[in-house]
């Protein structure tokens with residue numbers, strides 16, 4: 001038994017060591033896809049600040065409007081600026097070759113990014129840009145070091161720098177660890193307002209990754225309640241039918 005445990009520990013040790021290293025700590029996004037006001041704000045944020053570079057090609061405008069409780073007029077007036085039609089999906093005009101030239105990489109489609117990365121990752125990523133003059137964009141990111149994405153929300157968040165602290169490792173080399181952010185220049189929003197802005201945006205991406213989840217979640221409870229009710233009914237019926245047979 002002990003040898004087995006030791007063998008298991010030996011196999012898992014590198015994994016544990018890897019998990020302990022470098023990875024940034026993620027903050028909780030606390031999104032709520034049933035909060036329509038938040039989803040509506042998030043959709044507007046996405047259209048205004050992200051759709052210039054990122055498509056969401058699985059999100060259809062009119063389906064989104066219906067899910068978010070917007071009329072077609074509200075949809076066209078508030079979320080559609082570039083002459084798309086309501087049954088179009090969220091595509092972008094940027095040509096792939098241009099994007100490659102400008103950023104070195106293609107900004108990824110964000111339809112499913114909440115699925116692949118998780119809401120907490122997105123929430124932390126969007127709040128973790130810091131000044132780094134050595135980068136072409138002038139910023140770096142704690143969550144995705146060396147990212148090609150510029151800090152598109154800097155006017156809202158302001159400009160922050162990263163504070164590092166050093167820990168000597170077993171060999172005596174000092175390892176730099178991220179400690180905290182320091183706001184150098186405030187943005188148009190307070191930190192709390194900015195967190196709310198990002199939370200709404202991530203909430204929208206969470207919705208976009210599975211638009212049917214609103215219906216799925218809304219349907220779940222009545223369906224289970226019906227099944228429970230029906231089970232009781234069937235049981236009562238069975239008792240009634242068999243009561244004289246014994």
Ligand code: HEC
Pocket residue numbers: 045046049050051052053054103105106107108110113117122125126144146147148149150152153201
């Ligand atoms: C000016 C263009 C531009 C805008 C505007 C922009 N991004 Fe990006 N974004 C990029 C580029 C380029 C990348 C690829 C970064 C990389 O791979 O290093 C990227 C990558 C990402 C990623 C993937 C990160 C990962 O882990 O791979 C997410 C998520 C993201 N952006 C979210 C957003 C959101 C949300 C907005 C709107 C608030 C936004 N972006 C606005 C250019 C942009």
